[in-house]
Amino acid sequence: MASASMSISVRSFAKINIGLKIGTRREDGFHELRTIYQTLRLADVIKVDVGRGVGIEIACKDCRVPLDESNTCFRMAERVLRAFKIRHRVRITIEKNLPVQGGLGAASSNAVATMLGLEKALKRELPPAERLRLAAEIGSDVPLFLVGGTVLGTGRGEEVYPLQDLPSFPCLLATRPVGVSTPAAFADWDNLVAAHKLTVANGSDKMSLFSQSVFEWLNGSSFSPTGVPGKSWDRAEAMLLDLVRTGIGNDFESVVFPKYPAIREVKRALERSDAKYVSLSGSGSTVYGLFADKHAVARAAKSLIDQGVPALTTVTLPRSLYWKEMFSRGQH
Numbered sequence: 234m235a236s237a238s239m240s241i242s243v244r245s246f247a248k249i250n251i252g253l254k255i256g257t258r259r260e261d262g263f264h265e266l267r268t269i270y271q272t273l274r275l276a277d278v279i280k281v282d283v284g285r286g287v288g289i290e291i292a293c294k295d296c297r298v299p300l301d302e303s304n305t306c307f308r309m310a311e312r313v314l315r316a317f318k319i320r321h322r323v324r325i326t327i328e329k330n331l332p333v334q335g336g337l338g339a340a341s342s343n344a345v346a347t348m349l350g351l352e353k354a355l356k357r358e359l360p361p362a363e364r365l366r367l368a369a370e371i372g373s374d375v376p377l378f379l380v381g382g383t384v385l386g387t388g389r390g391e392e393v394y395p396l397q398d399l400p401s402f403p404c405l406l407a408t409r410p411v412g413v414s415t416p417a418a419f420a421d422w423d424n425l426v427a428a429h430k431l432t433v434a435n436g437s438d439k440m441s442l443f444s445q446s447v448f449e450w451l452n453g454s455s456f457s458p459t460g461v462p463g464k465s466w467d468r469a470e471a472m473l474l475d476l477v478r479t480g481i482g483n484d485f486e487s488v489v490f491p492k493y494p495a496i497r498e499v500k501r502a503l504e505r506s507d508a509k510y511v512s513l514s515g516s517g518s519t520v521y522g523l524f525a526d527k528h529a530v531a532r533a534a535k536s537l538i539d540q541g542v543p544a545l546t547t548v549t550l551p552r553s554l555y556w557k558e559m560f561s562r563g564q565h
């Protein structure tokens with residue numbers, strides 16, 4: 234039984250996709266995909282208050298965030314209470330820092346933060362497999378936030394495997410204020426595939442090509458403890474250049490860019506900066522750039538903001554820091 238009232242704050246980190254290959258549309262309507270998810274330090278804050286009584290209440294100052302049962306935090310809280318077979322009054326306050334519908338997994342991450350915050354407030358834990366099941370029920374890119382760091386996503390994106398962590402890269406996020414609908418982007422992809430008469434075999438070939446590229450990248454010389462330049466930023470730069478060389482990219486770009494040329498322009502602007510690797514995240518609208526040094530990222534952000542493009546800087550967050558910083562107090 235929880236004490237009369239308990240309040241827990243949880244940092245709800247963003248993610249980017251490093252490469253995303255879309256495969257065939259399955260019978261359940263979802264698409265087979267392969268991606269590398271990478272968590273970022275930039276985060277919303279989810280405050281979970283548990284008290285006597287019943288009912289789930291969501292509070293958020295950002296009017297774009299729904300406060301009803303469609304909110305991912307609401308849906309998660311409902312499931313966690315049901316799994317524990319208990320009734321409580323739960324109030325979830327969302328402090329929004331991450332772009333809404335930006336392809337950064339904010340709503341998905343908020344759901345996992347709710348789950349973990351609620352567990353802590355109730356002083357109870359769900360078994361790992363149950364956590365994963367509930368997360369996958371909420372959405373395809375929710376389970377990755379139960380792993381954190383560098384994560385391989387397969388299936389419809391909900392099958393997640395920890396990869397060896399990448400070092401922490403400076404990262405720039407540029408988000409045009411257009412919300413890209415993920416289901417619409419998948420539908421546009423289906424139309425594109427139909428127009429080009431791509432076959433099912435072609436889809437699975439692409440999947441194995443992605444696996445090979447990732448394998449090649451993660452086993453390349455920039456990752457081996459020998460044969461790498463001494464300075465850490467040289468190593469970071471070598472890894473990013475290897476990433477570009479392996480040609481790992483995001484399939485959504487081929488349907489999102491023609492529909493939203495302003496997003497393609499953001500990618501072009503970032504490519505003119507010192508970013509080593511530039512890509513759309515998920516189905517957008519965020520375009521991110523990975524940098525080898527923090528001065529270059531600050532310069533690029535200033536230049537984009539001067540051009541009227543909303544830009545934020547952060548760093549990629551390895552797994553150990555993801556878990557360490559999730560419940561820690563203070564600024565990061």
Ligand code: C5P
Binds near residue numbers: 262265266372389415
């Ligand atoms: O899993 P999630 O609820 O985030 O998915 C939202 C929608 O995006 C799905 O209903 C489906 O239309 C589409 N989707 C898909 N294939 C995936 C993931 C999502 O077609 N792998």
